[in-house]
Amino acid sequence: MPRSFLTDAMWAKLEPLLPPERGGMGRSRHPNRPMVEAILWRHRTGAPWRDLPEEFGPWTSVYTRFEAWTKRGVWQRILEFLRKEADLEWVMLDGTILRAHQYSAGKRGGSGTRRSDDLGVDARPRSI
Structure with a gap:
């Protein structure tokens, strides 16, 4: 199947949740899997229908x-x-793998403080 997103294992879980492929009376419908693949492609890319x-x-x-x-x-x-x-195990963040940037401690250039002009802020008070 071209541009497939769903694996067979994923499809096996998803298929029972969908309405039957064959409608009541009239002609048969398109199979569900290519339709789901097309819908997923459209939403994944953000392209117009x-x-x-x-x-x-x-x-x-x-x-x-x-x-x-x-x-x-x-x-x-x-x-x-x-x-x-949902398997949320991979979502867990562990502090042993996170690192903060050196500026996160508020230190810049070893001085320990940041001046307002360093931040691009005018320190003069202004009136409204």
Whole structure:
């Protein structure tokens, strides 16, 4: 699949949260996975819907599916699932890996203080 973002493991978790690919009556719908890939591509790039690459199919089909799923709460359900399944271990910051810049201690040039003219501030009082 061109421009794929989702791995098979990711798709296996996501697929049960989506509506069935086959609609009720009428013609069959486009498969969900390319539609999700197209929606993710569009939101990842920030491109307008009309600039969706042709390999994803007609942009109107992708936009219609996105809007329908939004109205039905599909995206909300997906986000709730992802929030519960989040692996936040990598988000943890440890003080042993953080370093402060030398200026964070308020020292500059060894003097220990900063003059107002060093900061580009006019120290004269002003009236309104």
